[in-house]
Amino acid sequence: MNRSLKKFSDDLRKMGDRIQALEGEHTFTHDELFTPEFMSEHTSFESFDAFLEHSPWDVESDDDFERLSETSEFDAYVNESSPFSSWEEMLEAAIHPHMKRMVDDALKL
Numbered sequence: 001m002n003r004s005l006k007k008f009s010d011d012l013r014k015m016g017d018r019i020q021a022l023e024g025e026h027t028f029t030h031d032e033l034f035t036p037e038f039m040s041e042h043t044s045f046e047s048f049d050a051f052l053e054h055s056p057w058d059v060e061s062d063d064d065f066e067r068l069s070e071t072s073e074f075d076a077y078v079n080e081s082s083p084f085s086s087w088e089e090m091l092e093a094a095i096h097p098h099m100k101r102m103v104d105d106a107l108k109l
Helices: 003-020 036-042 048-054 062-069 072-081 087-107
Strands: none
Touching (some): 036 048, 036 087, 062 072, 072 087
8 A cells, every 4th residue: 555545544544533532422611612702702701600600699619500500590591691592502502613623623634
């Protein structure tokens, strides 16, 4: 096999391995999903932390946030502070560009 064909074959294999690594469940931080770009485009806040700090709740831990994010009151806050009608809608909107970046990175040779 000539050198350039072998390199191409190796590149395809690596790309396939990276794409396969995308399968399954993934955990993302709020900072990964709610980038400053996302927050400034969809809210009047520069960061997800500022979004939470402006809210009427004291969110001190991931557990606090997990409980809060399941309430209709938080959905109302999201609806008042963004173009999204609920936390779930905002979360889905943030996940899509993040997943696209992951796929784009996996496809790079």
